[in-house]
Amino acid sequence: MNTKQLVRVRDVMKPQFDTVDGLDTVAHALETMAHVDTKTLIVRKRHAEDAIGMVVVSDISRQVLANDRAPDRVNIYEIMSKPALSVDPEMDIRHCARLFARFDLTRAPVVQDGEVVGIVSLTDMVVKGMMPYL
Numbered sequence: 001m002n003t004k005q006l007v008r009v010r011d012v013m014k015p016q017f018d019t020v021d022g023l024d025t026v027a028h029a030l031e032t033m034a035h036v037d038t039k040t041l042i043v044r045k046r047h048a049e050d051a052i053g054m055v056v057v058s059d060i061s062r063q064v065l066a067n068d069r070a071p072d073r074v075n076i077y078e079i080m081s082k083p084a085l086s087v088d089p090e091m092d093i094r095h096c097a098r099l100f101a102r103f104d105l106t107r108a109p110v111v112q113d114g115e116v117v118g119i120v121s122l123t124d125m126v127v128k129g130m131m132p133y134l
Contacts, residue, residue: 010089012128013118022077051083086111
């Protein structure tokens, strides 16, 4: 019998996150990231039926810095991931880790009833989530 505790995404996710608008510039996003010391920003939906977007530091590095583009002249919608692959807060972190591996992800929004309730990363799953398995 397996006596290990089931760890769910909700147990390890970060419930605090910051958002940007798709029309914001990369310069604005960088200011937000520096102020809150984060690597991920959720892009706000334009309307109820819109998909969730996400922009991460690696998007900025690959699509702005590496291409010598001016951060104050590039809008978030040009570089964001949308729709962002999201996970349910009730998902087992082992399944979430497999999903991340399959799609080469490092983080994803956690969505419940169509709304973002947090962000989960590989680091969260490994550092916070594996302790009950030890």
